[in-house]
Amino acid sequence: MQTLDMSWDNSPAFWASFGNLAPAAQVLVPAHFCDAEICNGGFYQLFFNSTGIFAKSGQQAFIVLGMPETAALIEKALLWFSQEELPVREVRIEKLTSHRAAIELRIPDAQREDWDPFAALDDLYYEVADRENGGFVAAADRFAEG
Numbered sequence: 430m431q432t433l434d435m436s437w438d439n440s441p442a443f444w445a446s447f448g449n450l451a452p453a454a455q456v457l458v459p460a461h462f463c464d465a466e467i468c469n470g471g472f473y474q475l476f477f478n479s480t481g482i483f484a485k486s487g488q489q490a491f492i493v494l495g496m497p498e499t500a501a502l503i504e505k506a507l508l509w510f511s512q513e514e515l516p517v518r519e520v521r522i523e524k525l526t527s528h529r530a531a532i533e534l535r536i537p538d539a540q541r542e543d544w545d546p547f548a549a550l551d552d553l554y555y556e557v558a559d560r561e562n563g564g565f566v567a568a569a570d571r572f573a574e575g
Contacts, residue, residue, distance in 0.1 A: 432446065443482075453572065453573060453575075455486075455490075456490045456493050456494065456572065457490070457569055457572065457573060458483070459483035459486040459487035459489075459490045460487050460490035460491055460494060460565070460569060461569070462480040462483045462487065463475060463480075463483060463484060463487030463488075463490075463491075463503060464487075464558060464565050465480075466478060466480050466481075467551065467554050467558075468555065468558075471545065471547055471548065471550075471551040472503075472506045472547030472550055472551060472554070473525065473545045473546075473547055473548075475506075476506075476509075476510070476521045476525060476547075477521065477522055477525055478518075479518055481515075481518060481521055482516060482518070484503065484506075484507055484515065485507060485515060487503060488500050488503035488504050488507060491503060493572070494562065494565075494568040494569060494572055495561075495562040495568055496557075496558070496561045496562050496565070496568055497561075498557045498561050499554065499557050499558045499561055499565070502550055502553055502554050502557060503554075505550060506547050506550055509546055509547070510524065528544065528546060529544040529545075532544040
């Protein structure tokens with residue numbers, strides 16, 4: 430059984446370990462981490478945390494799982510970052526925190542809807558991922574069963 434290098438960085442070793450996983454795991458791991466992070470704290474949390482490294486592969490995984498609407502929402506969130514920014518957690522964090530700080534300077538009592546660039550997408554994700562193709566858990570289970 431192959432295991433995933435848990436360094437959670439953008440290193441060749443990390444991606445080599447990911448590439449050595451079973452093909453089904455290469456779909457289910459990024460889809461799971463994307464769904465878990467988004468459902469726990471929204472797209473902001475996904476991109477802020479180390480698991481944001483799976484955002485692009487998670488978007489592609491939802492297509493494989495028969496959830497193109499869900500994949501399209503993730504893709505829309507991905508557009509907030511450049512291709513160079515996306516794989517590097519420290520860069521994602523800097524962009525997110527700088528954006529929030531700029532908003533909070535203009536709006537001292539800013540609410541999450543003010544500073545979170547993904548707030549509107551979060552609710553759409555919850556609705557779509559719960560409905561499309563029977564919902565994420567059902568779609569992932571069917572995929573895992575082959």
